Amino acid sequence: MALCSSCSAPLPANTCLCSYCGTRNDMDFAAVNRFTIAREPSRRLCPDCAIQLETVKVDTGAGLFAIERCRQCYGLFFDLGEVPAFLEASVSPAFAVNLRKIATINEERGNFNRPVRYIKCPECGTMMNRVNYGTKSGVVVDQCKEHGIWLDNGELIHLMEWKKAGGELLPKHEAREPKEYQRSNSPFPMTTPYLETSITADVVSVACSILRDIF
Numbered sequence: 001m002a003l004c005s006s007c008s009a010p011l012p013a014n015t016c017l018c019s020y021c022g023t024r025n026d027m028d029f030a031a032v033n034r035f036t037i038a039r040e041p042s043r044r045l046c047p048d049c050a051i052q053l054e055t056v057k058v059d060t061g062a063g064l065f066a067i068e069r070c071r072q073c074y075g076l077f078f079d080l081g082e083v084p085a086f087l088e089a090s091v092s093p094a095f096a097v098n099l100r101k102i103a104t105i106n107e108e109r110g111n112f113n114r115p116v117r118y119i120k121c122p123e124c125g126t127m128m129n130r131v132n133y134g135t136k137s138g139v140v141v142d143q144c145k146e147h148g149i150w151l152d153n154g155e156l157i158h159l160m161e162w163k164k165a166g167g168e169l170l171p172k173h174e175a176r177e178p179k180e181y182q183r184s185n186s187p188f189p190m191t192t193p194y195l196e197t198s199i200t201a202d203v204v205s206v207a208c209s210i211l212r213d214i215f
Ligand SMILES: [Zn+2]
Pocket: 004, 005, 006, 007, 008, 009, 018, 019, 020, 021, 022, 023
């Protein structure tokens, strides 16, 4: 369980506001070790607080990213394509879908109290679309097709945990499941898809390591 950055009281997964000292915690970057904040503020404004965003430089070890963050609400703005790239560079690939884990994460991290609201793109000012990220990630992100994605505080860590639990493999997993179920008389029809997934993933990871050796 995460701890409050100010008083070290335990923070439940789905809240950023410490009930002991009232501090609002950055739930996302608490999990990211290496980051620095650029001295120059961004010219873009937070769509919620209307203050200038700051640019946070993150080194995930597998890539460098410049992400804009609001220092008041800890919302994050990612340029186009940057969310999947960041997840790729910060979460090790999952080889199997852990459905139970995904359900738990969505239950714990889901933002059930926040009212639905539409916000403007920090770049062009047009209303952003609300889009469910991935399949059943439980995270509804605000997206401008031209400029990028806004994540509220806590949504990045939610996506990271979801990816770690194999969330991105869900569409493939679900498409295959009914067929496997009919073919098998085993009381554990789930085992076949899991096995296939891990074999494919092994081939991919071997191929990747070969490629790394070549280049
Ligand atoms: Zn506190």
